[in-house]
Amino acid sequence: MYKALYRKYRSKTFDELYGQEAVVESLKNQVKNNELNHAYIFSGTRGTGKTSAAKILSRAVNCLNPQDGNPCNECENCKAILEERAIDVVEMDAASNNGVDDIRELKDKVIYPPTNLKYKVYIIDEVHMLSKGAFNALLKILEEPPAHLIFILATTEIEKIPATILSRAQKFNFKRISNDDIVDNLSRITELENKKCDEEVFNLIAKSSDGAMRDALSVLDQLLTIDKDLIEVEDAMRIMGISSNKLIFELTDALIDKDNNKVLELIDEISREGIDFSILTSQLLSHFRDLMLVKTLRDPKKIVFSTYIKDFDLQSYKIELYELLEIIDRLKDLSIDMRYAENKRVLLEMTAIKISMRLNQKEIISRIESLEEKVNDDSFKPLNNHKALDSIQDKGRNNRDYSHIEDQSKKLISNEKVKENEAKISKENSTSKNTKETDNVENDAKSDIINSDIKIDEIKSNWDNILNEIKAKKFSLAASLVNSVPKRFENNLLEIDFSNTDEMFFKMCNNDENKSIISDVFETIYGVKIDVHMIYKKIKKENKLEDLFGKDNIEEI
Ligand SMILES: [Zn+2]
Structure with a gap:
């Protein structure tokens, strides 16, 4: 039977666990000195090794021949637990067993000593999902725990655990795993699987897995099924649903050049490739952030992690810093709006066009300045100067052209966000139509x-x-x-x-x-x-x- 990489290569000793040095050190000492607790809480974001650590601890406390706090994985007890035939080590998923009855049933079971092992160990995953009644039943057990009993409670949301439980448990926080550690593990496993990947592939996976080893391994899992001698970065991008750097550079160029036509064409191309617009938005945001850093920092290589640093440098010359700041603001808002949006494409297109229009601001300002000069010029007659008037009205028309798209897409954002935005739009509208009226309303309020x-x-x-x-x-x-x-x-x-x-x-x-x-x-x-x-x-x-x-x-x- 096929076994997922993260199961196949799950760390089997504390020393093999990636990126949790402090936790590992402390747990090993407790095993060595036989200073164990009745309840442990392992908290932290997903994929950081909580379940692996719980399994290792369940063996370490029962091992007949522990090695410096690690389980030997060879003795009778270790083997029984590894092969999942030890009835004294029980794994529960609170997401599926969240009833009071299950825990009440536990209460009757836990009083009996273990059949074969030294300790009865209960590992409860996603413990924050337990119902209130179940937590109360658990609390009853923890108030007077039998000597042979150990609970390991794993959770991604420690703030949902009642304080009464927290105070009776020893807490360990699992950090996000560093990119270096993830890259290290990915290349180790790839080698063990007799496969080859470009080094850049590992960097890309690590960067996008946000410190979660399990996420990184499941991407690698899919990649290694590709029948190729050398797996390249483009393969990884396809599997992860992210756009190539080439596309991102092109889209950024079009945005900087205010080329609306090109912008919309590229978004269409990206859409046809099945790339997720939320991911694209965060890629764009990070691209513009990198541009800002390259433009600002004396030595951007220290912070901007990219093989394309020269391309960034070239692109950054084409755009002013204040423009970058505005764009980053807009993309930041867009990435928040994306979470609520049903039609992400419309939202992205709208923001892209706004970005292009916003870049015209400099031109508009200089246009107004030239108008101002004409106003000061005595020979200037407003009624005859249709050109000047037209140019101002043109700008108004352009704004209106996009307003219906804006209204439409705002409707796609759900709940409060809609109300909030509509209030904002109506405020903007009333302001531009009649500033005096708005002023009065504000004064009244x-x-x-x-x-x-x-x-x-x-x-x-x-x-x-x-x-x-x-x-x-x-x-x-x-x-x-x-x-x-x-x-x-x-x-x-x-x-x-x-x-x-x-x-x-x-x-x-x-x-x-x-x-x-x-x-x-x-x-x-x-x-x-x-x-x-x-x-x-x-x-x-x-x-x-x-x-x-x-x-x-x-x-x-
Ligand atoms: Zn052992």
Whole structure:
């Protein structure tokens, strides 16, 4: 019968266990000194060796000839347990045996001494799944445990275990296994299986298994069934459902070049290959993060782990740092939205187009600046200048073109997320349609709030802390605020001055979403709800622009 690799190569002694040195050291000492506990809790994320360690411990405590705290795996007792014929070692899965009755039944059984072994050992997997009644029955046993009894409770969710149980057990936390350890084990097993893989294959599997050896081994399991002399990285990518680096670089290029057509074509190509859009999103996010690091760090090789470091370097020249920050923000939000989304493709396409459009911001800003210059020019006559007006309206049309896609895809996100986003959209819509109305509503809502007595000097001296809090919510906003100055605080209205910094940052910050983030942070720190007003010394010219074209024809940026 075929045996999965992770079963076939399960560690059989503590010394063979990967990446859990502290746990191993302590358990071996307990076995050596015969200082055993009646209950152990092994907690940690999946695939980190909890069940393997439980099985090893069940043999070590019963071994007739233990080796430095490890089971010998040769003696009669070890063999009986290994071959699963020892009736004194019982494995239960709480996910399937979560009834009170099973544990009550246990209570009647555990009082009898073991038939053949030294200890009766009960291993309960996923113990957090036990019902309340079952936990109570278990507690009764643990309150007065017979001398020959050991419970090993394994869980991925220790916070769900009642405190009464926790206090009666010794807790061991299993860490995520390091990439180096995973690579080491993968190449060892591949060799034992008489197969060959590119070294890059192991790195790729380790990187994507998030510290879970079992996940890594099940990918290897599928890979080793491929009938090839040398298994290559492309084979691994196909099996893992991830896009090749070539595709990711192409998609990133298209996003940087604002080539919407190419972007959508590539997404279609990726879709046809059956690649999961959530995985693609996290690949893109990590790609843009690497670009940011390559652009920022003096020696990116220390952090960016990639054979493509030169390609990253080239790509990073084509894009500004502030653009990268914005894109990373958008992709971060997308990866959260993906969890709730039914139609992930629409969501990805929408974000991709937004990214391309967002990159046009620089052009839009320069367009507005050139308009401003014309406004100052006496010969300028607004009614005759259809071109200027058109270019502004064009931008509005472009925005509207995508709004229906946006509305559609938001509907695909379930529950609160929908409400939250719709509220945001409707707020955005009403703001762009009629700023005055929104202002009134906001003022009404806040009119009953008592003005606080915070002084502007206090805010100034605390500005770095405030920026730190903002950074946690939206990195790009904090980055754009770095050279701004809190100027005035009166009647719960905070005025932030951007005159010392590039106008671009003012334009990037000055919108309702950002203002409400700043306001929220303020509420967290000072417990006061505030309004935020942003100023820039050229602001008068914008008013002129509004007078000429009418406020509705000027889009907020
Ligand atoms: Zn033994």
